[in-house]
Amino acid sequence: MTSQSSETQSIAAGDDQRIVIRNLMAGEPGENGQDVVEGLSAQPKSLPPKYFYDQHGSQLFEEICKLPEYYPTRTETAIFEAYGAAIAHLTGPCEIAELGSGSATKTQILLDAYQAAGYPLRYLPIDVSSTMLVESAQELLAKYPTLSIYGLVSTYELAIPHLPPTQLTARMLCFIGSTLGNLQPYECDQFLAKVSHALKPGDYFLLGLDLQKETAVLEAAYNDSQGITAAFNFNMLQHLNRRFDGDFDIAHFSHRAYYNQTENQIEMHLKSLTAQTVRLKALNFATHFEQGEYLLSEISRKFDLPEISQELDKHQLPVLRTFTDQNQWFALLLCQRT
Ligand code: AVJ
DSSP states (O other), X not given: OOOXXXXXXXXXXXXXXXXXXXXXXXXXXXXXXXXXXXHHHSSSEEOOGGGGOSHHHHHHHHHHHTOXXXXXXXXXXXXXHXXXXXXXXXXXXXXXXXXXXXXXXXXXXXXXXXXXXXXXXXXXXXXXXXXXXXXXXXXHHHHOTTOEEEEEESOHHHHGGGOOOOOXXXXXXXXXXXXXXXXXXXXXXXXXXXXXXXXXXXXXXXXXXXXXXXXXXXXXXXXXXXXXXXXXXXXXXXXXXXXXXXXXXXXXXXXXXXXXXXXXXXXXXXXXXXXXEEEEGGGTEEEEEOTTOEEEEEEEEXXXXXXXXXXXXXXXXOEEEXXXXXXXXXXXXXXXXX
16 A cells, blocks of 8 residues: 555555545645644634644554543543444444544444444544554454445545535444544534534434543543653644744743633643743744743533533534443433434
């Protein structure tokens, strides 16, 4: 296999019937960094969380998922294990599309359940990392002999209106891992409108959300004792250095994450330890930091079930069933488009 050279690529080796991967970003100009300039020019400064995820950042995130303090991944996986079969039973045969499929670890629990139910298996992974997408697709093809895959190398925004026609009776769009929590409320609203528009009546939307809970539990999850989350946060600056020929010195920043109880969100910051000027040469841009100034690198909203259910209702995506763990720390919402 080679890297994507054309927009549409089939993986060879006799699997042509089973897999198609389309690269929606092939014709796109590279990231032009306009969002970085905007974020660093704003007051207070902020950066889009997507800049966490270069190759090293994605590895660090995988490590975060295994940390003792980081309960979300473990809890969501346990919910999938407990209720995968129930979800399959409720939806009946349907194809599974997934925004931000990554390594598709949790999705395999679903595929196992659909396979055990004797349903046809069709999976539509969507991810910005073509390497991740191709590697996980190959692994899945080897594991599930009846599986067909239609993958999109794409951002969520671009992919949602570009999903291919449904081949099975229905489709289930999965957005798990509480990634929705990265969006501000107004962005969340726009996102749900797009999802609703892309689904047909009867289709499903499976949403994984981190729920509101004790501050100490939340703050520990973003301030782990091994410093992996701090490294993940600093890596955003190192990523920008590489990408835009920058001179951020991570020794002059510290990691801070705290729970904002008014907004019900974790806010992750990089705090400037000195007064300093940082340049991003490729963007022809420089910005000044005061000593003690904060740069917001991520919000991670924590949800209230009645509130988000109302939001989903508003977008014609009412919750059919809610699956949660014993502590009610995390929830999987199975919604059905009306
Ligand atoms: C991938 C956005 C769900 O908010 O918990 C983990 C990212 N940031 N630790 C989250 C993250 C710091 C994660 N999401």
